Amino acid sequence: MALLEISNLQVRYKTKRGQVRAVDGISFQVEEGQNVGLIGESGCGKTTVVKSVLRLLPRTAENEGIVSFEGRDLLTLERSELDKIRWKGIALVPQSAMNALNPVIRIGDQIVEAIQAHEPTTRKSARERAAELFELVGLDEQRLNEHPHQFSGGMKQRAVIAMALALDPKLVIADEPTTGLDVLVQDQILRQIEEIHRRLNVSVLFVTHDIGIVAETCQRIAVMYAGKIAEYADARPLFERPYHPYTLGLMKAYPSVRGSKRELVSIPGSPPDLVVRFSGCGFAPRCPFARDICHQEAPEMVETESGNWAACHRVGDMDQLRKEAGKAVTWTQMAANQL
Ligand SMILES: Nc1ncnc2c1ncn2[C@@H]1O[C@H](COP(=O)(O)OP(=O)(O)O)[C@@H](O)[C@H]1O
């Protein structure tokens, strides 16, 4: 049994403009002890998936499907049962976590409060636990007495990660954990998360727009585009032999955090407005390899010979397309044609 299993999840927001189909039938799993990356550009539905898993969606949203954590469906679970799973089972490092700390309370006290809110324990032992957690994320214990404004962005992010680990969760969901930090600090935070993963055997669901981040930290990756999964594969085959043009585009568009410098080319255009219904592949308008069928019919998810799952009509031509996608001109020409 997977730790977290998402099956055919659909989430729609009601808005004045109409329904936003933010998540449109996605499925993926996180196995115990495994790190999984959920990647895609801004606006593809990633945070909506996260909020759906933790039942943090606003009232204007409705969802369908199954989100099973250790075999229990979180979407239908009673509130009191859900509260037991939050923090102890699944902990969240929310998007813009650095702003989530209370500015007027010492950081150590915030961690102590979080622990005591979820576990009957003395202040003294909660304080000891906070010190342990600080050590774990690479912060000096003395700093527990400081206020958030005395912390740099990277230190605040570490503190929020420490807080997420406070009740020893099995799964940490980290939504854009390094966005907004400079590259050097990003790298330090990622190393810290990797070490935590090894030491505590905690699974991490990394949610990020930056494909470079998941390359070394995750064993399995789900690439999300326009509310659907475009490609789903183990990290190695995904990076060595991607099977979706969107994955190829992302690789060309982002520098790797630790990798060598290479020529960067952005994918032309931007993700679609999810209020508008489209019949074909959501990526077709931006895809240099799209054919007529791509604009007409949504591609099914198929398993490839390397075990990747990809939803692309041209999956059989990918050996050739991969070569073309490696050339900057393939993407720049597409952009020029769109003007
Ligand atoms: N509360 C909301 N009401 C209406 N639409 C929303 C709301 N939150 C997000 N959306 C829309 O849902 C889509 C997916 O957003 P989000 O899940 O935040 O994507 P990501 O995290 O990948 O950037 C976007 O089109 C966004 O505008």
Ligand SMILES: [Mg+2]
């Ligand atoms: Mg987001």
